[in-house]
Amino acid sequence: MQSIQKNYSLPRGRLAKWLVAPGQEAPHEIRVALVGTLFGTLPIFFGGVSNTIAVAWVLAHRHPTIPFRLWLVAEISVCVVRLCVLFISRHRAAQSKTTPTDLYILLAPLWGATVGYGAFVSAISGDWIAATLSFLSAAAMVGGICFRNYAAPRLVAIMIFFSLGPCCVGAVLADEPVLLLTLLQIPFYMFAMSVAAQRLNGLLISTMKAERENSHRARHDALTGLLNREGLFKATGPRGAPFVRTGMTLLYLDLDGFKPINDAYGHEAGDLLLIQVAARLRALASEQALIARMGGDEFVIVDTMTGNQTPQEMADSVVQAIDQPFELSTGVAISMGVSVGIANMTSGDTDIDAVLRMADNAMYDAKRNKKNGSKRDRPDFMERT
Numbered sequence: 001m002q003s004i005q006k007n008y009s010l011p012r013g014r015l016a017k018w019l020v021a022p023g024q025e026a027p028h029e030i031r032v033a034l035v036g037t038l039f040g041t042l043p044i045f046f047g048g049v050s051n052t053i054a055v056a057w058v059l060a061h062r063h064p065t066i067p068f069r070l071w072l073v074a075e076i077s078v079c080v081v082r083l084c085v086l087f088i089s090r091h092r093a094a095q096s097k098t099t100p101t102d103l104y105i106l107l108a109p110l111w112g113a114t115v116g117y118g119a120f121v122s123a124i125s126g127d128w129i130a131a132t133l134s135f136l137s138a139a140a141m142v143g144g145i146c147f148r149n150y151a152a153p154r155l156v157a158i159m160i161f162f163s164l165g166p167c168c169v170g171a172v173l174a175d176e177p178v179l180l181l182t183l184l185q186i187p188f189y190m191f192a193m194s195v196a197a198q199r200l201n202g203l204l205i206s207t208m209k210a211e212r213e214n215s216h217r218a219r220h221d222a223l224t225g226l227l228n229r230e231g232l233f234k235a236t237g238p239r240g241a242p243f244v245r246t247g248m249t250l251l252y253l254d255l256d257g258f259k260p261i262n263d264a265y266g267h268e269a270g271d272l273l274l275i276q277v278a279a280r281l282r283a284l285a286s287e288q289a290l291i292a293r294m295g296g297d298e299f300v301i302v303d304t305m306t307g308n309q310t311p312q313e314m315a316d317s318v319v320q321a322i323d324q325p326f327e328l329s330t331g332v333a334i335s336m337g338v339s340v341g342i343a344n345m346t347s348g349d350t351d352i353d354a355v356l357r358m359a360d361n362a363m364y365d366a367k368r369n370k371k372n373g374s375k376r377d378r379p380d381f382m383e384r385t
Helices: 014-019 028-037 042-062 066-094 101-123 128-149 153-173 177-219 229-235 258-265 267-284 311-323 352-371
Strands: 248-256 290-295 298-304 326-329 332-334 337-345 380-384
Touching (some): 128 153, 153 177, 248 352, 258 332, 267 290, 267 298, 337 352
């Protein structure tokens, strides 16, 4: 079964932004991915919720007093709201809608505070069984907090502080010398887990950056920076809404006489020529166009005609741009031509491979016409039907 791509909204509020700020500079798409990880690992989420509610329920029955009952009510309320917000967010993300990310993030420290409150009231109750159980529950939550939220190390630190900090205060007020040992244990534990979250965050971001760079290299031509063949097929593939659609035009270009220039001036000059061709194609096409180097001296433009411009006029513009001299070095300028094939999408067929074949055939027809001495100086045109 094909997995659904979920994109969660970045937080908008100042506090939520601060809580999920990554440990280092990261581009927008990585920050979106980091926020998305906060909505994952459901088994850990349900395990933590079940544990804290169970402990609060047991101790509320053991001590049916207002502080313990208030803990149970607060624990259930916060966990239920967090669960509802989580499922709403996952549902809206699957539909590419705005998600209540700010609310979801701010509920996490609040949940940590309910855990800490339970540990505090247990410590000052004088019941060492209750204190031990609540302290163990709070400490057990720290591992899950760190593992589930290390994409946001500040959030981890705040949640741990709210969960374990009240244990220290309760230990001081409990008038039990043995519990004072927690004043040494808990701060060290908080520091160690916060550092661990920070390091895991750094590793995650570094991995994401490396994957992003590798993906870019795999889909782009190293010389010109344009899409390569694989990148073009990925960009027009089935993931999400198809890029190629009715009304678009594909131009298939092949430079005329590129090999003699390569032979006469060397491969460095040939590479410089290809870079300049790529720059001219970028200047001609719209910002939404896909421009690819298919290999050698062959290029493809997939674009939508704007205004009253026709595909033929666009192809003519490409020919005129390539006809302008290219400066390969000081005092060395060359001129060359280009053969262009056009496939105009006039049906709902979005098979990029079929469109490429038709434009490629049209391009070779244009090249043959030139070799046969045809006076036709316009690019060959083929319409997709």
